[in-house]
Amino acid sequence: MGVTDGDLVAVHRHRSDVSAERWRDVFAAAERSIDNLVYAALLLHEQIPGWNDLLREKAGGGVRVRVLIGDPDCEAVCVRGEEESFGHGIQSRCHLAAMHYLPLTVISGIAVRVHSTTLYNSLYRADDHMYVNTHLYGVNAYGNPLLRLKRTAAGGMFDAYAASMDAVWHTARPREE
Numbered sequence: 769m770g771v772t773d774g775d776l777v778a779v780h781r782h783r784s785d786v787s788a789e790r791w792r793d794v795f796a797a798a799e800r801s802i803d804n805l806v807y808a809a810l811l812l813h814e815q816i817p818g819w820n821d822l823l824r825e826k827a828g829g830g831v832r833v834r835v836l837i838g839d840p841d842c843e844a845v846c847v848r849g850e851e852e853s854f855g856h857g858i859q860s861r862c863h864l865a866a867m868h869y870l871p872l873t874v875i876s877g878i879a880v881r882v883h884s885t886t887l888y889n890s891l892y893r894a895d896d897h898m899y900v901n902t903h904l905y906g907v908n909a910y911g912n913p914l915l916r917l918k919r920t921a922a923g924g925m926f927d928a929y930a931a932s933m934d935a936v937w938h939t940a941r942p943r944e945e
Contacts, residue, residue: 775924778916783901783909786916788815791892791899795822798831798894805883805891805933807838807845808861811910813868820872827877835869835880836933836940838862842884852908866943873943881940891933900929 780786791812795802802823804812812819827833838845840862849858869880890901890909896919904912919926 773925774920775917775926776915777918780914780916782911783811783899783914784911786899786914792816792822794892794894794897794899795826797897798826800895801832801834801893802826803834803836803891803893803930803933803937805836805887805889805936806865807848807858807887807890807909808865809837809890809892809909810861810865810868813865820868823872823878824875827875831877833872833878834937835872835878836883836936837865837869837880837943838887839882839884840866844884844886848887851906869943880943881937882943883936883940885936885939889929889932891929893930893933896926898926898929 788811795816816822823833823835838858840859845858845862849856852858866882872878873880887903889903892899892901898917898919900915900917901909902913902915903909915925917926917929919930
């Protein structure tokens with residue numbers, strides 16, 4: 769019998785098993801930070817009405833907002849498109865995500881960066897809560913498992929994923945027009 773990390777709250781078979789309302793509630797409750805490491809994560813704009821407005825409101829209230837989106841022209845994004853038999857679809861989704869986030873790049877407290885890393889997991893963080901969208905080879909993100917974490921102690925799973933996000937943040941470049 770294995771040992772379970774105390775940070776693990778739930779495992780969902782598919783990312784799509786978590787309602788848009790639940791996603792919104794997690795981010796709306798943030799008081800310190802919101803961080804997302806994704807290629808595109810269009811679900812946030814498509815399923816959460818006023819997503820950009822929510823981020824503006826949070827930043828206006830002192831919440832640090834960091835968004836990492838995939839560089840549509842990088843090799844890692846192209847490879848993911850091939851692996852998922854989605855072709856240029858992922859590249860197109862990265863372009864669309866960049867367009868959605870462009871108006872936020874001038875808002876104090878919000879930083880949007882573009883990364884070129886292989887995305888092993890998409891990470892969605894609000895304070896001490898995090899969704900980890902794992903990536904199975906050949907499966908689109910919505911059909912992959914989703915871990916729900918809550919930071920309970922230093923050095924657990926939550927901190928490991930947070931450190932991974934920070935490492936990518938430091939390699940990324942600011943989103944430009």
